[in-house]
Amino acid sequence: MLRALARALVFLVVVAAVIGGGVAWFLHAYRSPGPLTAPATVVVERGSGLTAIAAQLEAAGVVGNRWVFLAGTALEGGDRSLKAGEYAFAAGISPADAADLLARGSNVSHKITIAEGLTSAEIVALVQAEPLLTGDAGEAPADGSLLPETYQFIRGDTRTAVIERMRKAMRETVDGLWARRTNGLPFKSPREAVTLASIVEKETGVPAERPVVASVFLNRLQASMPLQADPTVIYALTEGKKPLGRALTRADWKLDSPYNTYLVVGLPPGPIANPGRDALAAVLKPAVTDYYYFVADGSGGHVFARTLEEHNRNVAEWQKRRQAAPPSPGDAAPDTGDKTP
Template sequence: MTWRRVCGLVATAAVVLAIAGSVIWFKGRERFERPGPLRAETIVNVPLGSGLDAIAMLLEKDGVIEDERIFRVGVRIVGKARSLKAGEYAFPAGVSMRDAMNVLASGATVVRRLTIAEGLTSREAVALIDAAEGLEGEVDTVPPEGSLLPETYHYRRGDSRQDIVKRMRVARDDMLSELWAVRAEKLPIKTPEEALVLASIVEKETGIPDERGLVAGVFVNRLRKGMRLQSDPTVTYGLTLGERPLGRNLTRNDLKKPTPYNTYVIDGLPPSPIANVGRAALEAVLNPVKTSYLYFVADGTGGHAFAKSLKEHNRNVAKWRKIKKAGSK
């Protein structure tokens, strides 16, 4: 075989290999970039320290990609083998291998939400924190009543439960300082802590936004006149200390039972809040509606009937009792 013949064969083989390589690359690239097998959004948690091989196996196992080998090769060719980050990621339906790679390289992990509703006790709030999926560690101790700000908090998998509590306490402190600075003049409330106590009572008395300012106005009027607040939620808290639901209606004996929180028995405010307070309730207490009302009672619609005199109040109470009686039949 002549040298020219050998060179020709080598050249032909090189062309064939180049064509074959191009075909393989084209098909591999097409598979790397085409829509994948996912039928619905899927969340995958990539453990800390996972390398490309482990990530590829995990994605195939969870159905995000169809072939871990093509994923590995594609990621290496693109030059992002060391750019993939650990964390919890949401992959959309039909995500391609290339887009899955970009999701992992972005570091945009799933953001979770934890909502603490206004009026929950600290023990109830901690129970929600304990149950929140993705948080780690334990809450050291139940925080003091009223020290947390009810709000929706965002977090990522692996965040600390204790850090969430810290964020809630800092947020409450910031809110209290902000609103105390713009309070109305001549309130019968001497300290930010007293404002928090009264706001917690307003929080438990009504869940209707338009009523908060009016309920706060009633309590402010009673404090100014030296009248007892006579708030049922304070009686309940005195019996349970926020550790459990009362599980029954209050009785006449309950209203007479002396506790530091029973505002039918004590003068002025209880020694501490009876729940955690939202912004609206604290704003209502620090800038209450100006009113002549001194009393209120449930009206059967979810709201309250307000009165300026005891005589008028007693009529409203009688109406409420009739409604309760009819509802119990």
Template sequence: MHDERGGVVRSVILFACVLALLAAASLAAGGYFAYREAARPGPLAAEKVVLLAPGSSVAAIGEKLEEEGVVRNAQLFAAAARVKGVQTKLKAGEYRIPPGASVLEVIDLLVEGKSILHSFTAPEGLATAQILRLLEADPVLVGEITLRPGEGELLPETYRFTRGATRDGMIRMMMKAQDALLDELWDDRALDLPFDTREEAIILASIVEKETGVPSERGRIAAVFVNRLKRGMRLESDPTIIYGLTGGEPLGRGLRVSELRQETPYNTYIIDGLPPTPIANPGRASIEAVLNPPETDELFFVADGTGGHAFASTLEEHNRNVARWRRVERERRQGG
């Protein structure tokens, strides 16, 4: 009787083991086939851009990808992400999905967060109001502009951002970029500069920026203005007059003699020293130029007819350069 009960128990245990083994084998087979399915090429026949909203759950992401034809099955995508332990590491954003991307490859792409980068370029020498208009017109940036940066507080450059970035966020980025640049350059500035603050450096750099479109001239023009300030000479810069008249908008014509004499806080033919604010947003090269200008004795420059300028150390030499420029202007008018 005892042996019979023992035999029954052993049979039950054996049967349970067999069932467990079959279940394990079934799970293993299921896992194998699921992995094979997740690893095989996906249904996309051509590259596709997909936007995944912030805060989406792994299930919602799977449903969006299935809806866009990126994956065949949303549940398989979610299960694969959980098996890999990355269901909370999938990043929202705008993604360029390559054709035939497998579920596993899509998961890796979303974990790495390699979303599409867009760019915004603020050209050197624009007034702040002009840069804000460019931000308003950008088709990818979102949100209204509520920040009002001062003149010269933005660093002109090309900035990269992902879809969903705000216009205010871009303004903050440009302001921080200028602060970081000044942190980098300020302590290595030349000795005996005729200004004491970063704000004054930006004012002078903005004038240099507006005076020439020839990159190789920035240093010499900065040196001329530094030399004039050291000697107590007025800057006599036409762009400062224009800023006093238009607030940084293009004048659209040449300056009149009456405007050269018009009293504004920005007319450097009349005021001593620097104007009260920058007249534009200077780029890195102009800021570097005023902080470390080349050592010259040049005090004057005038257009030379080629897009650049003729420089002079004496008034006599400068007057000859001016006379040559006047001849060029006359010939152009006659030729026109």
């Protein structure tokens, strides 16, 4: 009897040792460096279960044995929810670290860059065309409500979420700049500042000029002079949905529209594009000048003038340069001045 009991105890000890040894082996393998010799990226699709993920990691060479990954995650509680997404795995990553990474979520980000001066319709089209985002972008929000910038996102983010981030960034940026604005500016609301910033954004691509261009328009507003900004007429013609595709004509300056700043004194009803941070800052902390006119200088920038007489001389010089040399991109820049037909 005692001898049989002893044999049973020995058998149980041996089984326990075998099981314990197996567990120890699995845990050792689970925590040891994996077979990757170079970084690798793996995309885990939505709906993938633990077994499918283990097989995918084995196929990608992230783990050497899927069963080690499965056993290790089970033994360490790693069979918790592993998330779909895009993952960059370092060379030699252990199955345990791979599981931790999958539990935290995607660690690969992408970016979409929105250029200053685009309309909301153009921005929505760019977001809609981004293949790594999901869902429909929806209708274009009001112009002036999205902040042009570079935005990071992860594969599978929704298009509406990215657009909402742009909307939030614009609100926060405008609120911050509005709170620190120069005293005495002729704006009744932040929206009016965004409206002027959108015009400044479309008038010049030279960062250093923005505060000066802003001062010209502010001087005109305070003097009850029409802004005479060509981009507002283009917006009136296209509603911001497409490029005009041709040069403006004198007939365009007669267009009956609240956005036609040749006929309407003051600001148009709303922004004509989405201005960037620098253009917003320029209209809320403009340069202090006595300029009322500017014209393209033929090299991408502008020449500024205090009087119409001085401005007309600058226009004549610009026309001479255009006739003497092939036009450069700067020659197409609109000018502000007395252009009444």
